[in-house]
Amino acid sequence: MKYPDHDPLDALLDRSLQSASRGLDGDQFRIQLTARIEAQQRRMRLVRLLPAGMGLLAALIVSLVARERFDFHGSFSSLAPLWENSQLALAWLTQALPGTQNLLSLWILLAGTALIFSIWATNREAAIFRL
Amino acid sequence: MEPDDAELISRTLVQRDSRAFDQLVLRHQSPIRCLLRRLTGGNEALADDLAQEAFLIAWRKLDTFRNAARFPTWLHQIAYRAFLAHARSQRDHESLDDTANPGSVDSTARGSDFQHDLELAMLKLSEPERVVVTLCLGSSLTRDEAAQVLQLPVGTVKTHLLRGREKLRTLLAEWQS
Numbered sequence: 001m002k003y004p005d006h007d008p009l010d011a012l013l014d015r016s017l018q019s020a021s022r023g024l025d026g027d028q029f030r031i032q033l034t035a036r037i038e039a040q041q042r043r044m045r046l047v048r049l050l051p052a053g054m055g056l057l058a059a060l061i062v063s064l065v066a067r068e069r070f071d072f073h074g075s076f077s078s079l080a081p082l083w084e085n086s087q088l089a090l091a092w093l094t095q096a097l098p099g100t101q102n103l104l105s106l107w108i109l110l111a112g113t114a115l116i117f118s119i120w121a122t123n124r125e126a127a128i129f130r131l
Numbered sequence: 132m133e134p135d136d137a138e139l140i141s142r143t144l145v146q147r148d149s150r151a152f153d154q155l156v157l158r159h160q161s162p163i164r165c166l167l168r169r170l171t172g173g174n175e176a177l178a179d180d181l182a183q184e185a186f187l188i189a190w191r192k193l194d195t196f197r198n199a200a201r202f203p204t205w206l207h208q209i210a211y212r213a214f215l216a217h218a219r220s221q222r223d224h225e226s227l228d229d230t231a232n233p234g235s236v237d238s239t240a241r242g243s244d245f246q247h248d249l250e251l252a253m254l255k256l257s258e259p260e261r262v263v264v265t266l267c268l269g270s271s272l273t274r275d276e277a278a279q280v281l282q283l284p285v286g287t288v289k290t291h292l293l294r295g296r297e298k299l300r301t302l303l304a305e306w307q308s
Binding site: 008009010012013014016017019024029032034 | 149153156157160161162164165166179182183186187190191245246249250264265268269270271296299300304306307
């Protein structure tokens with residue numbers, strides 16, 4: 001913003017405000033920001049891996065049940081619907097492995113937490129970035 | 132010759148060149164931090180934290196940046212939104228004002244006596260006046276750009292700027308000579 005030369009106070013105001021806005025050293029700030037970006041990249045990689053991990057676990061459970069249920073040398077006529085298999089998988093795991101009950105609880109808790117965190121993070125960013 | 136913002140953005144997106152983004156940060160961090168310091172009443176730690184959050188969002192959303200606005204305008208907009216989100220999380224703006232020490236002057240004021248008096252005078256402006264003065268006179272945004280950042284009508288921005296400048300002139304009248 002330009003002011004007439006005869007108003008030195010306005011000119012001084014302009015210069016001083018611009019000087020204040022341009023005078024902060026950015027090296028330390030940039031280093032800290034880089035560290036935060038790298039941390040966020042790690043978190044994003046983890047979040048991307050989480051669904052894959054859950055999918056693998058689910059596949060493992062189903063395959064374990066299938067191995068129990070199916071006679072691979074016989075017919076596949078006893079193939080149960082997916083939902084039934086899932087229920088059986090949970091029951092089978094609970095019985096077969098000591099401490100499975102806790103493991104499943106932990107898995108469900110982790111999945112729920114990840115979901116809530118994901119929704120929270122998305123909403124927070126959306127609130128800030130409503131451009 | 133230094134590359135312009137558009138080239139640095141392109142290098143960040145296409146070549147995944149983190150040094151290009153570093154250059155953008157170094158180029159624009161000062162006005163963003165200065166704005167946030169003024170918004171937080173001189174709370175440097177909080178202001179820098181919000182500035183980092185703003186640049187973090189900019190980094191993540193860089194691919195959505197369109198040349199409809201200049202890059203500094205876009206950054207100021209994100210920073211202002213980050214501040215508003217923080218203020219909302221404090222539940223009321225009053226508590227934020229309480230945490231700011233109205234007598235404190237941030238490190239940008241250590242340059243000269245006038246600079247010191249100017250920072251004290253800035254703290255006596257209303258928040259909208261302080262923001263508009265900082266954007267238009269400090270960060271050299273146009274009134275239209277300031278209106279875009281603050282989501283206010285241009286006329287309102289002009290009014291805040293006029294009143295803010297007049298108040299500063301009154302508060303700093305002894306420097307007239």
